Amino acid sequence: MESERFERVMAVMRREVPDRVPWSIWGHFPAVDWLGRYSWEKSTRDGEESAASHIALLRELDYKMDLLKVTPYYRFMAMQWGSSFDFRDNREDAPTLSTVVKEAEDWGKLWVLNPKKELREYVRANEILARDLRRMPFIYTIPSPIIQAMNGVGTPERVLEDMESNPDALRQGMETITETTIDFAKACVDAGAAGIFFGIGGGGRIWRDFTVEQLEEYALGYDRRVLEAVDCPIKMMHICSTPQGNAEDKGLMEAGWFKKYPVDCINWDAHEYTWLDRAKEIYGDRFAVCGGLNRVTTLRTGTPADVEAEVKKAIDDAGEGGGFMLGPGCTVYQDMPRDNYNAVGRAAIRYG
Numbered sequence: 001m002e003s004e005r006f007e008r009v010m011a012v013m014r015r016e017v018p019d020r021v022p023w024s025i026w027g028h029f030p031a032v033d034w035l036g037r038y039s040w041e042k043s044t045r046d047g048e049e050s051a052a053s054h055i056a057l058l059r060e061l062d063y064k065m066d067l068l069k070v071t072p073y074y075r076f077m078a079m080q081w082g083s084s085f086d087f088r089d090n091r092e093d094a095p096t097l098s099t100v101v102k103e104a105e106d107w108g109k110l111w112v113l114n115p116k117k118e119l120r121e122y123v124r125a126n127e128i129l130a131r132d133l134r135r136m137p138f139i140y141t142i143p144s145p146i147i148q149a150m151n152g153v154g155t156p157e158r159v160l161e162d163m164e165s166n167p168d169a170l171r172q173g174m175e176t177i178t179e180t181t182i183d184f185a186k187a188c189v190d191a192g193a194a195g196i197f198f199g200i201g202g203g204g205r206i207w208r209d210f211t212v213e214q215l216e217e218y219a220l221g222y223d224r225r226v227l228e229a230v231d232c233p234i235k236m237m238h239i240c241s242t243p244q245g246n247a248e249d250k251g252l253m254e255a256g257w258f259k260k261y262p263v264d265c266i267n268w269d270a271h272e273y274t275w276l277d278r279a280k281e282i283y284g285d286r287f288a289v290c291g292g293l294n295r296v297t298t299l300r301t302g303t304p305a306d307v308e309a310e311v312k313k314a315i316d317d318a319g320e321g322g323g324f325m326l327g328p329g330c331t332v333y334q335d336m337p338r339d340n341y342n343a344v345g346r347a348a349i350r351y352g
């Protein structure tokens, strides 16, 4: 792709100094309150709805993001296998009604989903974005297989029990989910995505409830297969965490454990645990870092001036030497005001 924005982002991915610090904000755009006309539920079965909502959001902003991250409902593969979720009033949190895997033997009933059949609409969203954005690079969100197994295909309780009592059944399910994820991620890149946003952690519970050995087998083991199978310019990894399930519980972030992942860039909620400058010390020789925007407080309820101050602080703390991009951790809330999106863009130009 020939574009100034793409080159800016790629300089960061190579851990070089960009012409200015790039920024991106991601959320469940079909559910964004001030966008109004799009359906979160419909976007899970209609690639056009998903693509159109992302384009509409970009068009409504006064400043251009440097990278678009496309965020589908992250249980979209589970939906194809038969899990159901409660979409209501366009609320972005669509709680689980039932999961396809209820008992250990159900892992064996999953099949590899076809990007041309069951996952067609999600690939189509990539095709439409590639056609209509042209010089705006975008990456598509790919959830880690174990996170899908725990949140949507099955439940955390099912996975935790099967790791102990039925590991072969669980491994069979993980194989199917992993093969599906690989095929789908490749299809997104073939359709024009500049890369993938690979979400691990799923709220952070695995960091708390899995042993390091279990993380190495069931998270890293399958994640690595996905990441190594996909060839694309941008591999950004999201280390999902919350204060309730914090990576600090095992000191994984501080220990540099995430260096085992073959990615270009890491992203996490830097306000919840390790701050940007410390993360750069630990990971800066391997990964670019992306983060610094607090989706829970500043972006959601702060004033534009608060947001601008936060951008300045993040750049002051992490911009030196390059390899840094501004972003939130997890998705921003659907009620984050439009003015605060603009404040990030304005401040990135002013301070970046």
Ligand SMILES: [Zn+2]
Pocket: 202, 203, 238, 239, 240, 241, 329, 330, 331
């Ligand atoms: Zn997250």
